[in-house]
Amino acid sequence: MTTKSLAPAPLRRIPFCRVSCDGNELAYVKDVLESGWLTTASRAHDFERHFAEAVGARFACAVNSCTSALHLALEALDVKPGDEVIVPTMTFTATAEVVRYLGADPVLVDVEYGTGLITPEILLDAVEHHPRAKALMVVHYAGQPALMLGGNGRAGILDICRRSGLRVVEDAAHAFPTRCESLMIGGIGDATCFSFYANKTITTGEGGMLTTNNPAIDARVRVMRLHGIDRDIWSRFTEATPSWEYDVVAPGFKYNMPDINAAIGLAQLERAALMRDRRQRLATHYFERLAGLEDIDLPIVRVPFEDHAWHLFVLVVRPTAKLCRNRLIEILTERGIGTSVPYKPLHRLSYYRDHYPLSPADFPEAERIWSGCLALPLYPSLTEEDQDYLCDILIELLG
Ligand SMILES: *Cc1c(COP(=O)(O)O)cnc(C)c1O
Numbered sequence: 125m126t127t128k129s130l131a132p133a134p135l136r137r138i139p140f141c142r143v144s145c146d147g148n149e150l151a152y153v154k155d156v157l158e159s160g161w162l163t164t165a166s167r168a169h170d171f172e173r174h175f176a177e178a179v180g181a182r183f184a185c186a187v188n189s190c191t192s193a194l195h196l197a198l199e200a201l202d203v204k205p206g207d208e209v210i211v212p213t214m215t216f217t218a219t220a221e222v223v224r225y226l227g228a229d230p231v232l233v234d235v236e237y238g239t240g241l242i243t244p245e246i247l248l249d250a251v252e253h254h255p256r257a258k259a260l261m262v263v264h265y266a267g268q269p270a271l272m273l274g275g276n277g278r279a280g281i282l283d284i285c286r287r288s289g290l291r292v293v294e295d296a297a298h299a300f301p302t303r304c305e306s307l308m309i310g311g312i313g314d315a316t317c318f319s320f321y322a323n324k325t326i327t328t329g330e331g332g333m334l335t336t337n338n339p340a341i342d343a344r345v346r347v348m349r350l351h352g353i354d355r356d357i358w359s360r361f362t363e364a365t366p367s368w369e370y371d372v373v374a375p376g377f378k379y380n381m382p383d384i385n386a387a388i389g390l391a392q393l394e395r396a397a398l399m400r401d402r403r404q405r406l407a408t409h410y411f412e413r414l415a416g417l418e419d420i421d422l423p424i425v426r427v428p429f430e431d432h433a434w435h436l437f438v439l440v441v442r443p444t445a446k447l448c449r450n451r452l453i454e455i456l457t458e459r460g461i462g463t464s465v466p467y468k469p470l471h472r473l474s475y476y477r478d479h480y481p482l483s484p485a486d487f488p489e490a491e492r493i494w495s496g497c498l499a500l501p502l503y504p505s506l507t508e509e510d511q512d513y514l515c516d517i518l519i520e521l522l523g
Pocket residue numbers: 188189190191192215216218219263295297298318319320321331332
């Protein structure tokens with residue numbers, strides 16, 4: 125009889141992601157359950173108010189996902205079939221799929237190596253080749269802001285868009301809280317979309333927020349997030365006109381955020397700055413421990429560390445490394461460490477490849493990132509001991 129040899133159990137288990145719900149989440153959810161009103165009402169309104177304040181936006185509209193927010197943003201900007209929308213290739217499919225929801229076409233562009241961000245130079249090139257483009261999606265990759273505002277004689281992304289007649293939607297799924305010079309991400313572009321998916325910097329389980337300073341965009345988004353009804357359920361039950369009376373002005377969507385989720389969001393918001401500080405400390409520790417490892421490129425940070433949301437810590441394993449990225453992931457998994465690969469660029473996914481004339485050669489920097497990128501665990505409950513265990517393994521394997 126043979127016995128199957130078992131791999132030794134890992135010393136530690138370090139998941140890629142772990143939510144922190146150790147504040148008022150439970151108490152606030154309990155209040156909602158006891159109130160008897162579970163769907164969108166006062167908690168969602170409170171969450172919108174506090175969130176708008178946190179990012180310095182005039183309006184915030186709570187929805188059930190960032191994907192919904194991105195869809196509503198483009199709809200409010202009147203993106204139509206045949207329109208072109210510029211989208212960086214290094215992102216999650218949601219950023220581009222919403223363009224297709226409206227029958228418009230994503231124009232994929234490369235990103236900068238080291239930051240994963242679209243730059244003013246990349247945008248200028250895209251505008252030159254696609255003068256008809258209607259809008260730009262900016263992804264603040266990993267939580268670092270793209271160069272929206274420019275300065276020192278260098279045009280920022282916002283200037284270029286204004287000059288070229290491009291509307292700006294920011295996919296800020298990674299970018300709360302993120303500062304861009306004197307402003308917070310959320311108060312800059314035409315519309316900014318945040319995600320509160322479970323693995324994001326703050327969570328509501330599932331959820332999203334659209335912020336804007338433009339009253340017309342806000343008004344359209346509010347109507348379209350709830351069936352195209354001209355007033356939301358809450359105001360129907362609180363204002364003077366009869367509660368049964370409403371009008372439908374468009375075939376809208378069902379994208380509202382329930383109060384149960386908003387209650388979690390309110391508790392998360394209270395700790396958002398603390399949790400960001402903690403992630404920054406952990407990121408700093410990664411930089412200290414991994415500096416000088418020749419087989420990897422650490423992320424390039426072009427802003428003060430305090431301005432970065434530190435959602436992801438993405439390094440790139442160089443092509444000349446002793447181990448390739450895929451093998452490294454296998455070994456880390458065996459040793460109990462979760463990692464992630466953000467992202468396989470959109471131009472490599474079969475839907476986009478089959479529908480558009482895309483060639484990897486047109487995205488050299490995204491290709492360099494994709495071939496070696498690896499995100500390490502980065503969340504408030506991660507300990508320095510966890511990080512040291514992980515970094516020791518990386519140094520042993522790649523040093
Ligand atoms: C998570 C994510 C989304 C989608 O967020 P949901 O809230 O799950 O819809 C969109 N874009 C990026 C860059 C993301 O990371």
